[in-house]
Amino acid sequence: MRIQGLEAAVTLPGEDFSRVALTPAAVDLLRMLWERHGPLMFHQSGGCCDGSSPMCYPAGEFTTGDSDVLLGLFDLSDGGQPMPLEFWMSREQFTYWSHTHLAVDVVPGRGSGFSVEAPEGKRFLIRSTLMDWPV
Template sequence: MSQARLDAAITRTGEDFSRVALTPEAVELLRKLWAQHGPLMFHQSGGCCDGSSPMCYPAGEFITGDSDVKLGLFDISDRLQPQPLEFWMSREQFNYWSHTHLTVDVVAGRGSGFSVEAPEGKRFLIRSTLMDWPV
């Protein structure tokens, strides 16, 4: 029996639903990467090529600001110590994707050299589905 996806805690004021989730495979890889790099974060920009994939960085290495939206907060801990991981998206990209639920998954292959999973021979990707509730 496979595990269910991990939904992020809600971080957007006035919303009562999670906008982003992780597959069990993504959680497993993130725990491994956390052990190697320490606290992590995701940022989803936009554009083509690697810009369309979620990028995973050591927490604080990618500076966020008013041009970004925090879509969720995960706790990927598998022991007593919390392992919080924020998921950010550029505000411009959020304007396009505001009616979708995002699930971060893992596939074989190399993504960007800037994302911490690149040396693992895997890359994160987004699977999106249209939401059936008003936003």
């Protein structure tokens, strides 16, 4: 069962379904962080420890390249000025998670010092469910 939330716009060629969503709690925190830091982006590396959590950076602060996949694009706005947010994942990690739908959620706790939510006493995490549609 998929977690309800804000679904990302489809970005992968040939696909017609969203692969990633934000829970309402994540949207609320991201809007606050956007006001404080400006445009944001996520990157999920799949490394160990904090690298296994989605990391939120000011847009452009983390350089993506051919080894990364753009899984989705969100608009965090409430109908006002657009607030785009990209969700990237390392290509290697995507091969493992290609059959899952991802939901970015937020929980109390301290995440990585590199992710912009760390000073808020909260951290982003991924909740995944197996997709029940063909890939």
